[in-house]
Amino acid sequence: VLFAKVVFALAVEGPFDYLVPEDLEKKIEKGSRVLVPFQQRKLIGYVVEISQKTQIKKIKPILSVIDEGPLLSKNMLDLSREFSKYYACSLGQAIESGLPESIRDTRIKLTVRRLIKENKNSSCGDILLIQDRDKFSRWQIYKKEINHVLSQGKSVIFLNTDLEAAKACLEDLRKSFACPIVFLQRGNLRQNREDWLKVRNHQVNIVIGVRSAIFAPLHNLGLIIIDEEESENYKNDQTPHYHARQVAFMRAKIEKAKVILGSLSPSLESMRLAQTKKIDYLFLQQAKQTVNVQILDIRRERRLSKTRNFIFCESLVSAIQQTLNEKGKVLIFASRRGFATFAYCRNCGLILQCPRCSVNLAYHFKEKALRCRYCNYSIASPAVCPQCNASYIRYTGIGEEKIESELQRLMPVAKINRIDKIGNFDVACADIFVSTQTILKLKNVKFDLVAAIGIDTALERVDFRAAEKTFFILSNLFCLSAKNLFIQTALPTHHCFTATAKNDPRLFYEKELFIRKQAGFVPFSHFIIIKLRSRKEEKAKDAAKELFSILTAAEKEKRPFKPLSVSPGQPAKIRDNFYWQILLKCRFVEKAILSIKETLKEIKHSGIIITIDVDPL
DNA sequence: AGCACGCCGACT
DNA sequence: GTCGGCGTGCTC
Numbered sequence: 001v002l003f004a005k006v007v008f009a010l011a012v013e014g015p016f017d018y019l020v021p022e023d024l025e026k027k028i029e030k031g032s033r034v035l036v037p038f039q040q041r042k043l044i045g046y047v048v049e050i051s052q053k054t055q056i057k058k059i060k061p062i063l064s065v066i067d068e069g070p071l072l073s074k075n076m077l078d079l080s081r082e083f084s085k086y087y088a089c090s091l092g093q094a095i096e097s098g099l100p101e102s103i104r105d106t107r108i109k110l111t112v113r114r115l116i117k118e119n120k121n122s123s124c125g126d127i128l129l130i131q132d133r134d135k136f137s138r139w140q141i142y143k144k145e146i147n148h149v150l151s152q153g154k155s156v157i158f159l160n161t162d163l164e165a166a167k168a169c170l171e172d173l174r175k176s177f178a179c180p181i182v183f184l185q186r187g188n189l190r191q192n193r194e195d196w197l198k199v200r201n202h203q204v205n206i207v208i209g210v211r212s213a214i215f216a217p218l219h220n221l222g223l224i225i226i227d228e229e230e231s232e233n234y235k236n237d238q239t240p241h242y243h244a245r246q247v248a249f250m251r252a253k254i255e256k257a258k259v260i261l262g263s264l265s266p267s268l269e270s271m272r273l274a275q276t277k278k279i280d281y282l283f284l285q286q287a288k289q290t291v292n293v294q295i296l297d298i299r300r301e302r303r304l305s306k307t308r309n310f311i312f313c314e315s316l317v318s319a320i321q322q323t324l325n326e327k328g329k330v331l332i333f334a335s336r337r338g339f340a341t342f343a344y345c346r347n348c349g350l351i352l353q354c355p356r357c358s359v360n361l362a363y364h365f366k367e368k369a370l371r372c373r374y375c376n377y378s379i380a381s382p383a384v385c386p387q388c389n390a391s392y393i394r395y396t397g398i399g400e401e402k403i404e405s406e407l408q409r410l411m412p413v414a415k416i417n418r419i420d421k422i423g424n425f426d427v428a429c430a431d432i433f434v435s436t437q438t439i440l441k442l443k444n445v446k447f448d449l450v451a452a453i454g455i456d457t458a459l460e461r462v463d464f465r466a467a468e469k470t471f472f473i474l475s476n477l478f479c480l481s482a483k484n485l486f487i488q489t490a491l492p493t494h495h496c497f498t499a500t501a502k503n504d505p506r507l508f509y510e511k512e513l514f515i516r517k518q519a520g521f522v523p524f525s526h527f528i529i530i531k532l533r534s535r536k537e538e539k540a541k542d543a544a545k546e547l548f549s550i551l552t553a554a555e556k557e558k559r560p561f562k563p564l565s566v567s568p569g570q571p572a573k574i575r576d577n578f579y580w581q582i583l584l585k586c587r588f589v590e591k592a593i594l595s596i597k598e599t600l601k602e603i604k605h606s607g608i609i610i611t612i613d614v615d616p617l
Numbered sequence: 618a619g620c621a622c623g624c625c626g627a628c629t
Numbered sequence: 630g631t632c633g634g635c636g637t638g639c640t641c
């Protein structure tokens with residue numbers, strides 16, 4: 001008689017033992033999906049172990065097998081196990097978050113057609129971080145490595161930040177490699193299912209995709225490439241809040257595959273690993289340095305200037321003028337903050353907010369509508385203020401309008417264009433371009449003069465990663481610039497500016513790592529956020545404060561984490577649910593998670609939902 | 618997660 | 630007396 005240990009995509013760890021009916025004994029193995037009775041429901045579960053015996057007295061039998069063959073390989077099961085320990089979810093939840101929607105509720109059929117040769121011995125897992133200065137140099141190395149790995153009969157996962165980048169990547173790799181390549185994307189369920197099955201059935205050598213493609217069920221994985229590894233897109237915004245880079249490390253270790261991280265300005269996490277020689281590091285310096293970087297001290301310029309509240313420093317204005325005279329192209333980069341597109345009443349000062357969430361509604365130019373970014377609540381833009389009935393409602397972001405009108409005033413004959421989408425960007429359509437964050441994705445285009453306006457709003461945010469994010473923006477602007485890069489700032493001596501001016505990123509990382517170390521922040525420790533959610537504000541608050549005091553009360557020497565703060569979530573309310581959160585830091589995530597889970601078991605939490613975000617961004 | 622069980626308040 | 634609110638605990 002055989003018993004199967006089964007897990008479910010529920011918040012219960014399990015595993016639960018079930019009797020394997022005799023007629024199914026040959027069809028059920030580790031990694032199989034089965035239908036089983038669970039209380040009064042029938043659930044799809046994952047077999048994680050087959051056993052000869054069981055402790056359970058009132059055992060129920062497995063009802064049926066879902067697929068022909070095991071859905072999950074041993075490696076994927078091992079990965080799910082690691083994943084669940086790190087990201088504080090059940091094994092079943094870990095398994096399911098690695099499966100696309102198209103597979104979750106359908107039968108699959110495994111075939112044994114093998115295009116990929118089994119090759120167990122060669123090469124061992126190591127990690128390489130490549131930093132370049134032009135977004136392209138690292139591509140040569142990617143291709144060389146892919147070629148090498150393919151020649152060993154192994155397969156490749158190539159992760160990109162977004163669909164656009166992945167599409168471009170697919171096109172590029174199709175030109176260079178003749179082997180089967182699949183672009184695993186959600187969207188068309190049937191297509192996704194077909195592609196996923198191809199991968200699972202050993203018919204694919206290269207998988208391209210965004211963060212979820214890290215779970216692509218490739219066999220004999222030899223290489224994982226993560227391009228623009230510093231991107232926030234690699235972090236899953238829903239539970240479990242995994243980071244594809246972290247999962248890549250786990251997976252590479254299990255599969256003995258190599259990882260290559262590529263970036264213009266790597267994350268501090270990766271840079272720290274390079275610094276301590278835990279991973280290899282390659283810096284590709286450009287052959288010649290032609291960009292002239294100028295840091296303009298706003299405070300000084302303001303003192304010298306006649307106009308008090310100027311947007312553009314005089315030297316920048318003359319540089320723009322000169323560039324235009326030479327028929328050059330100008331890019332004005334304005335930090336996102338100054339572009340806030342909320343709606344407010346100029347009469348009574350009311351800012352229109354979402355009724356379900358504690359955030360301002362964002363104005364969308366195209367639809368002329370106000371929308372909440374958290375719950376999608378949407379209303380047509382009102383013509384009069386709902387509070388005072390005055391028709392003084394303003395919609396466009398203040399910064400944006402000012403920049404454009406000021407530019408037009410200073411440069412009356414110049415053609416000025418705003419860039420909201422980079423889809424079919426055309427440099428020929430204007431002389432001066434004004435843009436925010438979106439422009440950073442642009443490739444293959446150079447501007448003669450690039451100017452960063454109001455970049456300080458990015459740097460002064462209450463976020464310990466503010467400097468890192470600002471440096472990332474500056475590195476990208478450097479890349480977009482053919483001749484001149486002007487940066488207006490009130491903090492001209494900050495290392496993110498001086499390092500950019502000297503075109504020496506090492507200066508930035510050295511200083512920033514020093515600061516992080518002093519503060520005991522990432523990458524010198526890990527942060528964990530425990531989020532408590534409730535319909536009732538008081539409930540979330542009380543539970544959070546109680547949990548915080550319990551966590552704090554534990555003996556300092558024994559607890560593997562340090563509680564830092566308890567505070568309302570940001571935002572405090574989403575979809576009429578109130579959030580409170582506890583911030584912890586720790587040295588070893590798995591140990592901290594284990595201890596936190598123990599603590600959570602002890603306390604009663606009715607009407608509260610608790611989620612955990614490991615390594616929050 | 619979801620569902621039952623059980624213990625208190627309001628009501629045909 | 631019962632219907633139903635929610636807090637508690639269990640699921641092989």
